[in-house]
Amino acid sequence: MDVQEATMTETIYNVLDQGAEIVKSEKDILYLEALSYMGEMMFNRHTDESLQGSEKLDKLLSGLPDKGVKTRENYRRAMQLAVLKGMREATQPHHAMTPDAVSLFIGYIANKVLSHDDKTKHVVMDPAVGVGNLMTAVLNQLEKEALFVGVEPDETLLKLAYANANLQTHDVELFHQDSVSSPLIKEVDLVVSDLPAGYYPNDAIAQQFVTKADDGHSFVHHLLIEQGVKHVKKGGFLIFLVPNTLFQSEQSKQLHTFIKQEAIIYSFMQLPSSMFKNQAVAKSILVLRKQSEGIVAPKQALLAELPSFSQEGSLADMMGRISTWFDDHLKRDH
Incomplete structure (x- = not known):
């Protein structure tokens, strides 16, 4: 990012941040809630005149x-910085944002797999969209037109995703619901998601899934992988951010069984360990493909440990190898 780009991001961030602080103070709400309110005023270029600070807000919007x-x-970067500030103020266990470098890397892979699809407009879905940082990072890199469908049970996060998409002028449909218990849009072209890791509280709903636990609560990330595979089209890809221990947990047998029946593992790429203070929460990028006639499955999945995102040379070399690997394998279909 050059100096001019950085200055523009900083300008937008300052408007978001100062405006959110005014709204937070007047309405006596959390910063994250005020941020979505400010995002909407920025999108409309119009302030809420009932606010005492509306003149200050007008001046901010003019810049x-x-x-x-x-x-x-x-x-996107400005919103990301403001959201990070808000999350430090009132962190919920499920309030976390996909790191920027990871979002961009997933966007790169998403563009790569969709470039081999003949459709001119794609439908991409995230069953756990959060604040929409991953959603918009992917959309900003796609070379083809796409409609993004995002689902999120947390209303505060969903409002931020809405503001995020509007400010970046993207075509999105957002739904306030729980992706495990509610049916999702069918036959999407691609699923991308930074999956929430942990237990799903409703055992009765989990019982309907192949990936359910034998006893006790089921892993929500397993259930969402199953939902994703059910709702992507045949031959469609799924790109998930998952715990490194995905295939070593006490419930991994059920997940293995489901994937073997319904999908193909294309890649499992471990993120740099330096990204995680606590290695117990370290993550990897899992790339799956729904089974379909005519697909020539890779003899072996692409397994890799990604270099630090600050090592530009090593990362560029790795991305080149990943790109070639996907091109080679996708050309073999039919």
Whole structure:
């Protein structure tokens, strides 16, 4: 990011942050809630005149750069910085955001697999969209047109995803629901998600899944993988951020069984350990493909340990190898 880009991101962040602080103070709400409120005023370029600070807000809005393709990444980064500030103020266990470098890397893989699909417009889904940082990072990298469908049970996070998509002028549909218990849109072209890891509280609903636990609570990330595979089209890809221990847990047998029946593992890429202070929460990128006639499955999945994202040379070399590997294997279909 050059100096001009950084300055534009900083300008947008300052408007978001100062505006959110005014709204937070007047409405006596959390910063994250105020942020979604401010995001909507920024999108409309119009302040809520019932606020005492509306004149200050008007002045802030007047300094914003135009929305559009050229400023999408600036708006995304600015929103990301503001969300991170808000999460430090009132962290919920499920309030976490996909790191920027990881979002961009997943966007790169998403673009790669969709580039081999003949459709001119794709439908991409995230069953746990959160604040929409991964959603918009992927959309900003896709070379083809896409409609993004995001599902999120947390209302505060969903409102932030809505503001995020609007400020980046993206075509999205967002649903306030629990992806495990509610049916999702069928036959999507691609599923991408930073899966929440942990236990799903409703055992009665989990009982309907192949990946359910033999006893006790089931892993929510296993249930969401199963939901994703059910709702992607035949031959469609799924890109998930998952715990490193995904296939070594006490419930991994059920997950193995389900994947063997319904999908193909294309890749399991471990993120750099330096990204995680606590190695128990370290994550990997899992790439699956739903089974379909005519697919020539890789003889062996692409397994890799990714270098630190700060080592640009090593990372570029690894991305080149990943790109070649996917191109080679996707050309073999039919």
